[in-house]
Amino acid sequence: MPRLLLAWAAFAVIMLLLPQVVSPGTLRIIIFANFLAIFAMSWDFISGKTGYISFGHPFLIGIGAYTSAILSYRFGVPVSLSIPLAVLATMIGGTLFFLPALRIKGTYFALVTLAFMELMYQLVQVIRPDLTGGTRGISGIKTILSGAVPNFYLSFGLMFAIALALWLLSRTRIGTALDAISMNEEAVSGSGLNTTRLKLFAFMVSALVAGLGGAFYAHYLGSIAPRALFDINFVFTIIVSALIGGSSTVIGPIIGAYFMTFLLEYLRPVLPGSERYLVYGLIALVLYVYQPKGIMELLRKLGVRAGGGRTGRAGNV
Amino acid sequence: MLQVLIQGFLLSGLYALIAVGFTLIFSVGRVLNLAYGAYLMIGGYAYFYMVQTLGMPKLPGFLFAIGMGALAGVLMYRILVKRLKGDQVAVEISTLILAVVIQAGIVLVFNDSSKILHPIVDGVWRIGSTTITNNILVAMVASWFILGGLLLFVKKTHVGRAMQAVSMDAKGARISGINTDRVNMMTWAISGALGAVAGVFFASYTQLNPSMWVAPLIIAVAVVIVGGIGSIVGTLIVAHIIGFMEIITTTFIAAELRGVFTMLLIIGVLVIRPQGLFGRGDL
Amino acid sequence: MRKSAARTGLAALTLSLSMSMSTLAFAADTVKIGFIGSFASDAGRSTLRGAEIAIEELNAAGGVLGGKTIQLVKADTGEDVTEGIKAYEYLAETEKVEFIVSGDVDDVSLGWLPRMVEYKIPTLDTWTSSITIIDKLVEDYDSYRMYFMNVASDEALATLYVDFGKDVLAGKMGWKKTVILQEDTAFGGAINGLVTGLLAPEAGIEVIDTIVYDPSTVDFSPIFSRAVDSGADFIYIISSVNSQVVSSQYVKQQVPLAMTGVNVAALGQEYWEDTGGSGGGISTLSPVPSVGFSLDPVSQAFADKYVAKYGSERPKYPHFNGFNAYFGVKQAFAAAEEAGGFGLDAWVPAMENQDLILEKDGQMWMRYGFWKPGEVEERTGRTYPHNLRFDITPPYDDGAPSMVVVQWYEDGSSKVVYPPKYANGEFQVPSWVKQ
């Protein structure tokens, strides 16, 4: 435990020194990676941990982003208030997400969440476009900080705090119990635990993270649009980040998010046109099919080989 | 009223056609093929390329589209699904990624702009203010024929019965000497071919564009969820529920709420009756 | 595992360092400008190529700002809002461009707009026509002053349509009632609001029903049935998303009612090819210059050059934003020459003063100029800072009209049918519509 904490601290120190060495352009990429990492961690807390696969995670992120954006842009609510309210709204949305999970799981649950996202996409445009900005969304949302370096620190601080909190949480017995749900839900209730309450807890944590991430994301971007948020390509990026990194770990989604973001960005100078998305998708596909457990597993295997067959415990990080 | 009836039947026929290939994979392979919409796209673009770019006659164009769809199905099965060995989540996610890849591929080859297919059959006729194009009529009739043919195929032929057996109990089928791998591959090929046919009709209704795979996928998902997996007849019934609901919403309530009701129906059915309206039967 | 993660991090660091080094190498004798837009769409490509031709000409004529060569950096948005923001950041921070020309749809422009305000990079939009952006300049000129839009904003277009309604639809065709078919988008809502408010008082055309539809509608037959049953004389369509679907289903179903309005898909020469010829009889409002529009000699020279260079690849003929990008980039550099660079305090007023008048047959044909802040347009009584200087008062001697009405005939040709000054064809209804 202390050794791993040290590793976290080292990670933080390296990242905090980063603006000294890399260009603002790179920092901007990292900012997006940080937000993607937050979303992927949020996804993973429901889907990786409890095994309830969500195909509609942008539903939660979108509630967070839209609530804070509407409150601050339309009603002049200060960001310090609009973000907590957005998180609250997202958690209420998370309860909606949770209702189907009481009765269905697996594929059907995934499809309901997809339907939730689609519904949200349509409703945002139809209901009160004077508030949501309809199809065009809202532009000119108040930003919290400006400039690459401050925003890097903000996004990294947020991401790091969430990651550390989730990591600490997953090391408690509740983390063990949630992992157990993904393996065998009946046996968890057969161990005298209220799985409904545990799942609700996981959904609330996930919604909290999604709401927090979504709200800060909106205030970082300065603009939101339904087409960018409630989009199957966004779902794709979140899920693939979590899986390619390594599901049901905390570090995994972070690695995955960084990998996916940098991959797409570093393809830009080489392939400026639409070939970029093709190559990007193909790499994701091949990596996923080759190693569904993700980069964490690859690293673990490498570590095992290098360490002469010692069984690594990287899986618990 | 007559108008709603006519338009309802026409649209529902198309929806049934779209959903049936998806149902097939879901009930036989027990996996959700999120790249199903891509078959429609591949079929539509293949037909467009042959007929409207190269100027070939319609029939070879149609056959080419079917072939491409079947090929896509087989490749998907061989390269992805088989490798993932029935891990449902892995198949869902990898087919989702694949759909995004195919979309990027289509953008690359055909560019981003929407394309319109000529009607496969020309001509219109009119009942009151209702216009019926022969094209849509043919799509509906074709849909009925294909669904009927599929039903016969599944019930009467050897391969069809093998598919049925696999859909009920894959392990049992394997023990009783059925080559489940081949049956699965056949199913993927047929599903791909059906998707391509649906794609040509769907595109001749609407348009071709690189993100066209999402809408039919959602229709297929809605039909399968509301109906419950399996049953070809169930697919037909639910396609009509959804088709008529859309027409009624558009005509009497508000045209912009078209999709909202479909989504609410999916969520409602899944939460209240997770097994679907017609249960989770076999093929 | 820790070690290897650190190693990957290090590799990423060196890679990004080497990238920023390479960008420095050029700095001395080049001016870097950026293109942001969708590479896969016809309109996006038109913009890019328009800008490329302008740059080629400027470089060939001895360079800019004391003999520097212009270098163009391209960033694809894929018509995705988030990718648009990343692309803008890439141009601004990794490539450090001095000026950006954009060719993309409304929500993508609205997406990167806050980045523009932050980086303060002069930006010219050639496609987006969203009045909401111009409104931001009205409200907060100082923050947004680096923004220019050289296409008439959507609000201006509605006004021209009302004139068309009065002169042609009511005047010539004798139509008195219309049903509006509006797609459920912000664009649709904006146009509908303006047109509905003006049609009855100004053109004497009554709006008897409005049908708002979902742009992803598969089957339009119930919608057309409702329109036909409404008893209107014609359908007024407002469609910017998936517009081909509406018009091709209209043609395929041979809806027995004339249809005119805004159909964005019909703005490019590829419309005929893409609809496989099933797009005849459609008329639409179009920005200037458009399909069927007869060009002045300067614009024609550009179009010829474009066709010679790119004529084998889609789009074979520039869309309106191709012209806008060509002239806009030239104007941006002309302003930069005057201002001694792209510093906002000098460049913005210089750009505001740019005024390119293109003449045909001895009279003003097209005009690339901008409304100045505070300058009131007479007819609407409001200001349009940094929007293309459009003219919505006939006989349009003070500039180009905001838009023209374009007609696609059933034989695949297209002409401008309104306003009379620019018209080279007649407004027609499809052959299956009984008069």
Next chain:
Amino acid sequence: MSSLLVLDNVVKRFGGIVATNGLSFHVDRGESLALIGPNGAGKTTIFSLIMGEHRQNSGTIKLNGEEISNLPTHKRIQKGVARTYQVPRPFSEMDVAGNIRVGMMPDNLWQMITRGADPDGELAIARSVGFRDADLSRKPSELSMGDLRKLELARTLATRPEVMLLDEVFAGLTVGEIEQISHLLAEKRKQGLTYIIVSHDLRALEPLVDRAVAMTFGKAIAEGSFSDVMDDEAVRSAYLGQ
């Protein structure tokens, strides 16, 4: 001795099939009971009903005099019942210690977060079912069938049940493993654990129980000491008739 678990006139139908048909029996504190009967007699259904995995159509199930029929599974476990399954279902990616940890957890989110695991307690339970200390870090995939049964017993015991329902604990085990488990159960019985056990292995069963209930077609047909039940006419014919 008070009756710990009492089933009274329990009826359960699945569609048209009657799985238990007015079944009544009880088990006293400290007692051990065998539930025997041919395949399809409804033994496993009884366990499911007691655990709340299915709900009976009529009849009552009382634990310590309290009706538990309307409680969800986890509440019933908190009241003191627990079961093992015919096919062991461990948490596949957790080691032995982790599996036991889940069983030991209190059903209280706050305590689950704030209080850490109890490795000594886990070790004690693991040892009590015969695991060696080194086994604690092994994964289920590395365990033999006998060890999986032990793991299931350990996880179940970790919930500190008053009465345990043991479903086919000997199925799929080698002779040596059967002996081991029998020994273990005998030990637990001595310590005062109450259990109901279902098994086809009647020989292994006999020394482990105080009393037996024989059932067929969802009904109890005989009750009494193990040997009396086995000698019963009806029981013989039910078994032979099969």
